[in-house]
Amino acid sequence: MTNIVVLVKQVPDTYSERKLNESDHTLDRESADAVIDEINERAVEEALKIKEAGEGEVTVLCVGPDRATDAIRKALSMGADKAVHVSDEALQGSDMVATAKVIAGALGKVDGYDLVIAGNEASDGRGGAIPAMLAEILGVPQLTHARELSLEGTTLKVDRETEDGVTHLEANLPAVVSVTEKINEPRYPSFKGIMAAKKKPVETLTVADLGVDAGELGLSGAAATVLEAAPKPPRAAGERVEDDGDGGTKVVEYLAGQKLI
């Protein structure tokens, strides 16, 4: 029986216009539709595959405001068994270190975990450091950027893919994994799954339940302060390549320079 915890985040839909609050430069959650981050659907899918291949239980862990329950329900309707939702006003504006501590605290409330699966990077903040920070706090191996994952007994094997190539990693459980877009194609929830999700248990926790120092949390506890923010400049004109007989080479050089090939 493998106890798997999947980290799920609710983010503004990437199809809508995403904004920051003018006052404190945190995410303006009202300005865009809120959805479960797509990479988290892949993390849930991977957990469900492990569960379906053998025995296991999948717990969804979400840190976010009350309305993040929609993202949790989506994960539950896909087939996760239960959820833990950490929701507290004090968390608003927390940085990644604080968030990782909160997640680690919440994991302590889950009945023993063997494997934590996260997305490699959220589509809003795009920090991509939470999985590594979490593994560090927990003192367990981190296997990040997994494009393939297999579990044999308590041995976890991962193909880690980054710009530098593919690395084969192996570790014993418990461990933290983060997955990339290549890991799988997530399933669509069925109506049966949607109906069942309504009845699955969701435990709601506050910071006080976690044993985390509230002073480290929120905007005031963040190690960095955003002083100024400006909208992304409009897309600049593309780069022109004049073909003097070596156009192909120039294009390849450009693409290689951008690490696209």
Add this chain to the structure above:
Amino acid sequence: MIDFRLDDEYEALRKTVHDFAQSEVKPVIGDFYIREEFPYEIVAKMGEMGLFGLPVAEEYGGMGGDYFALCLALEELARVDSSVAVTVEAGVSLGAMPIYRFGTEEQKRRWLPSLCTGEALGAFGLTEPGGGSDAGATKTRATVDGDGAEWVINGSKSFITNSGTDITGVVTVTAVTGTKPDGGKEISAILVPAGTPGFTVAPKYSKVGWNASDTHELAFDDCRVPVENLLGERGRGYAQFLRILDEGRVAIAALSVGLAQGCVDECLQYVGEREAFGNKIGAYQAIQFKIADMEARVHSARLAYYQAAAKMLRGEPFKKEAAIAKLASSNAAMDNARDATQIFGGYGFMNEFPVGRFYRDAKILEVGEGTSEVQRMLIARELGLK
């Protein structure tokens, strides 16, 4: 006061099917349509999602939902493509539902699990070459063989959706099985498994629309099936399929609303991009008024089918509401498809844009599962006009 909001689980289903249709169907269906090819991969994915089992109880492999859940799914599918939507519509409301409603326990256990997962498709053979709306004109006959063990079926059926795919499992066929005491035809429904000797599927039709769906003429030539394949009561075939058709009208209404909404969706995007005489064409009132009319039609038609479905689910008579919903929504689909192709101008006539496909797909909505004339007839009858 009436609350028109969808319950959470319906809304979650609608959104899921919306995402599926936009991501999995929209990018590829145009090519299937042009090649007139049945999209088996998409059907398999819809089966995995449980769309073919939406209104069927879990004990038979269904999703334990209801007919309204099916309607919402059909609307979101048809918003992107009608061929895919009608494959589900026919598979569920005409293929699985007659068995679910009128089948014996054994028939349900045999057929429903594979029909609900989309691994097999069901079809309903009612219409004949010489009679569509006039179901009493059924000529196909079924007689019990001398030793009483088999039905022997002879006749033909026209325009039967899902009847000739590689995964077609069973066709419910209506046939004359005798004479009623009043001298009228006794009509019964009989299950004919695909591949039964004497059951021939003609090559697919060349159609004006719904080109990625599967439609055939069927021939029965001394086709023998066990007597146990009678579906429901002997002589109740007529009454049974009337109930199925009433439900089906609400489903076709949902599908029509989807097409009409798809026209609005496509136009809103196009008029924000296309420029003429120095402005986006969406800035011109001539275009705005057209789109406003389109939106008004789809909105009204949607309310009509929601209400018909609500009465159906409450177990109240819904014949009039179903007919009104089907009439209004097929009108909306035709009108919106005409306006959408007009807004797109020359591009509306090109197969690479969805609105041209919507235009071709809209026509059948005024005909299939009861013509608009039949709907008017039903409405008038329900008003007491005889």
